[in-house]
Amino acid sequence: MIKHRGFPSRLTGTDFQFTIRRANPKGATPLTVRERYRDRRPADKRADVNFMACLWDYFGAEPFERGNLDAGRLSWLFGREVVAAEDPFDPTSYDAMLKIDIPTARASFPEVFNDEDLWSPEDEA
DSSP states (O other), X not given: XXXXXXXXXXXXXXXXXXXXXXXXXXXXXXXXXXXXXXXXXXXXXXXXXXXXXHHHHHHTTSOEEOTTXXXXXXXXXXXXXXXXXXXXXXXXXXXXXXXEOHHHHHHHOHHHHSSSOTTOHHHHO
16 A cells, blocks of 8 residues: 655644544555535535645646545535546455546635635635
8 A cells, every 4th residue: 555645634623633643454444435415514515625736746647546635525526527547446445446527526616726825724714
């Protein structure tokens, strides 16, 4: 399992995990498509936005290996903003290749792709 050094491990100040420390000896948790409903908590929505921003900053448009990225957090984006980059795709492999579907991600998370700083001080007030 590749470890993405420098990728944030969690959303600051929360328990929303972005990466895992070590591989599961029983095998990787499968990636599944999770439905995002409109009534999700604001904290969950913030975690999705920040995770997408981290993916975009770290990988950009290039395909990337799943590695130590958290399956639970990836599953909220999988099948829409993050898609399989290989065929056949193994959702239970740490070596699975993924990529950002840029048009879908741009539509879902426009704040990630604009030129303004996502973590500007005005937002903190």
